[in-house]
Amino acid sequence: MKLSSQAQAFVLHFGEMGSRWGFNRTVGQMFALLTIHNEPLNADQLAEALKISRGNVSMGLKELQAWRLIELHHQPGDRKDYFTAAGSIWDLARTVFEERRKRELDPTLTLLRQLLLSDPRDQQEAQAQEKIQEVYSLLEMLDQFANTLSRLDEKDLLKLMKLGSGLSKLLELKSRAGITAKKEPKSRKK
Amino acid sequence: MKLSSQAQAFVLHFGEMGSRWGFNRTVGQMFALLTIHNEPLNADQLAEALKISRGNVSMGLKELQAWRLIELHHQPGDRKDYFTAAGSIWDLARTVFEERRKRELDPTLTLLRQLLLSDPRDQQEAQAQEKIQEVYSLLEMLDQFANTLSRLDEKDLLKLMKLGSGLSKLLELKSRAGITAKKEPKSRKK
DNA sequence: TAGAATTTTCAGAAATTTCTGAAACTTAAG
């Protein structure tokens, strides 16, 4: 396994960025490598290509599986486990997005929900709780929105992201849309 | 400065989540505290409330300023620097969003752009570059979209996030919208 | 069932990040 300088740079960069994206350097590198490499790779190949220990590869693969970013394959007549990136670039991006939502939002929502249960003992606490409520409402909405985006199919997602400044125009339209939509009985069922 | 157990929990949690959101524990705590506390706080108060060193507070404040999340105030007749969260919860969320986009996307886009310049030497490299192109296109679009969202005013943003499953319906409408919009000359100027 | 091939685990080493606190620096007041 020799990496072209292109691949090398790509892999190293993803290693560096890894921490910002939620995993550590070697996990980032492994993911990057599995992403640009078309053929499945086994643990030894990864260890060799990235010059890291076999044990580290094993842990990294476990983590990438927890992220649902890679999948296991087998080559006929070979007992080794081979891995590839799980799906297209789009699939991967979507998965990262969903996983990050889970990890970055859910625990906070749970805590805030809890904090909002008990009622404030004094003025001071009342004000704090108000703020907590604001933070909660916002994060809750964000979470819902992220959810909505996750559910869009690729076509719609693409359409949405390509809208650019057309988005606000579309939103303006929105209030009228309900009416407009009703006015257009286009297709009945389905 | 004594924190209610509510505030305590809020602050500690933001400390723990900090790393996932892009800053370290104490910076997360400082930010949380400035967010729920309505009055401006000075460095000594922060250090005392969070039981961390004065030096650490100074560094943390610098970082929060780099994130544009806090602002400096002065109390008449007091030479100390006082800080508050910069704006409403919405403002803060928006700022975090923008800063994260900068830190998580921009460096990668820059690198990938660069990698795409040189042309592949062999089959292997060609395939890798294809993948890199795919990743680039996706991240570029994501970046644009994040940009678009950042520019929306609060009203529109709220509308959009509240759409839920209405979003895909609105998108369906989109193709027709261009026409519809032109057909409605509603208001001329302003 | 033995043993060979492969993967996983995990204690401690190495690397990295965060934090402290004393000293240096800055600014305003007297």
Added chain:
DNA sequence: CTTAAGTTTCAGAAATTTCTGAAAATTCTA
């Protein structure tokens, strides 16, 4: 000026995270 109040800096200590590699566990083959 000189001094006092306040802030920043930064070397090294402490804490945390990551990584290694040998041993244990698992799985397949014969």
